[in-house]
Amino acid sequence: MAGREKRRRAAPLEGDEQRLRRRQEEAALLLRRIKGLVRWVIEEVAAGRSPSIVLHRYRNYCSATDAASPSPCACSYDNPVGTDVLSLLHKDCHTSRLNVLLRVLLVVQQLLQQNKHCSKRDIYYMYPSIFIEVAVVDRAINDICILFKCSRHNLNVVPVVKGLVMGWIRFVEGEKKVYCITNVNSAFSIPVSIEAIKDVVSVAQYILVVEKETVFQRLANDKFCEKNRCIVITGRGYPDIPTRRFLRYLVEQLNLPAYCLVDSDPYGFDILATYKFGSLQLAYDANLLRVPDIRWLGVFTSDFEEYCLPDCCLLHLSPEDRRKAEGILARCYLHREAPEWRSELEAMVQKGVKFEIEALSASSISFLSDEYIPQKIKQGLHL
């Protein structure tokens, strides 16, 4: 029966030639924009004026001041909430930001002209005395994306991938065949860039996102995918851009539901929120990276009693956990878009306890794969 399942094929994709042409056009457009910026900077400098660059500031969430009656805030995935002006005139931290921005832009121009790619760490090591630390390069890349209204991959700056995938899917990444489907219990690296993906075929019924690699390996060990038609993904903690883009791509292309399994603690919740709402750092791109319909499968505070887990697995929330949780509870998007999630987090804080997904394996090693996940999905016990 399983073999007769309707195959899900990704929406028709462009041919290789078309794809190449598009990429060239995008690179040419960006190069033109860079030249436009440089020309303008020169014009200003020649006229004796400070070049002042406006950067929109994006924010996908804020801390609502009053939890009971959250007033409408300006947070938006599409519209900026304010602007920063980078110039020689005002704050010297903004001049420093302008300095780094132009230097990274110099590297990006060369990458685009030569059709080469490199990582932000590579860029950092080109001018370490100017950049001081990788985070500064990271910010400059964000600034350039905001300035030119593009995403990181458009700049030929590629991330280092840490996410893993397994299950009922196969695709081609550039020249490489990634046929997870031939061994559904093996882990494969998530592709660096979804632009290189083609020929996606899947017979999965859902996508399961797990917070941690240990849980991913538990599922692989239990041959979870052999028994369940699904694709399992892990971002190994806070997900990186390729993992989030890949998940979003699969959800859209294959039209599959996605479930997320995280620890019952504030950090697990934050990771879950990153998948659904995006991160503040990449707020300008959050709408392209997030999976708004992702469902929270567990583990919930109530699961502890529900499944009679042993007390030794239960830990008290530390003061830091509480601070973190309170910070998350104040986020406007929870009030607005996920009040049920918020109530669940509130319950965690009220009870003052936390536990990890692995607690479910305390009584039986395969309980998670054999019962917990299939049951929850079947009975629709998710938020």
Added chain:
Amino acid sequence: MSSSAPSPHRKLLHSLVYWAVQRCRMSESPCRLTASLKRSADPAGPLPLRISVSDTGVGSKLEEFLELDVLARETSVEKWDGALLITTTGINDEAIYRYRINLREEIASARFTKLATTYKNHARFSGTEVCLCLSNEDDVDDFILWLVGLFNKILVLRAPNLACELFIEQTGNAESRNACLAQDSSDVHPSVIVSSIDHLVSGLKNYALSHGNTRDKCDACSLNRDFLNIGTGAANNVDRRKAKGLHVEVVIVIAHTASDLNCWMLNCSSTQVLCFEDFVPCPISQSCFDVLMSIDWQSYGFKLKGGFMGDEGNAILEWDSMTFARVDIAIHTYHDCTTLQEWQRSQQNRYLVRKALKSALSHLKADHAGHFLSCHGQKVREYAPDLAESIAGLILSSNDKEFQDECIALLQLDSEQEVSEGAVRSSIHEKLVRIIEMNDTKENVEDNTPYLFECEKLDEDSQLDGEDGDMVFDF
């Protein structure tokens, strides 16, 4: 010099000199002020310290001496008997009058004793001499040093039309020593057109070049006179009813470190602010000190670490990581001669001092923008080389020759010839530095409404406009 609070001797001499200077100022002709001091070499000797302060200014009306009675009461009889011998005559007087004033006398009518009068026989001159005797005590050496310092400072100010001299004579025993401190003849400006602030500039320059009067003349530094940076500022209260006719002038002299001059090799990390009231050196007032401490020095590239008021009423400012060899500051508060008699010596006007000081600092900055960039400006300027390198790199690494030529033309470099990366970079660097210097004051930044760069501007001529959305959303 003694670090104790000003002794009555000093206060007394200061007052006598002060009023002598004021009488000279009121005179319309060039005047001379002479102080002479005679002392016995033997401190235990019977001869007292004989002091005379004389001037060729307008005649005295004696009122100014009455305020000295407070001092007389503060001083023990052994030190000063409270007596002053005054000889004075006005320009229109026919005689020279002599008085003896005993400030210790309780009965007012008995304080003044008129002595013999000498007739001038139609000669026209005016002047006053005050003589007194003070006890010859152990601290007389300190007192003399202080008096020399006072006259040196008067010379810094160089009041127009006033020549000053100080004679010190030591008698007794086998030897007799004389010392004389007089104004260089070249220092007396014959022209009355030269303003008091110009005199102060010239005097403060000399003061700086002689390392704050610590040596007669430093030959090496004197060669550098024209390289000093000068800032001047003035403010006055001509119209306001309160403190009418009050003027404040501030002069700042900056010496830069010159590697070839040994004496300026070490940067001076503190500044003794010279304060003058009505052309006489004076202790700094609290309000004036508060102004010094509250000025936004950072806007002018100075990092003020702290400051304090010394026992003698000197204000000392201490600098952090000083980039200059020497900073000298003089603040002069004075009243118009016409209003001189109407006012009481009062607190220096805080508002005027602030205004004049800021004006002097702005003057320095306007003339030498590069040296007096605000601390913020200095930080921003540090980015200029990297910024220039990035922008030059963006131009020259572009594979679009037309774009390169366009940028080089905008920079007004000769595009006919091969333009080196260094030339492009230094052209941009130079322009960036000029922009930073031009915009270093808050006022300038506010005036210079920035032309903002937003990406939308580029889209107007973008051929791929229609695909903008694709670029962002289609991945």
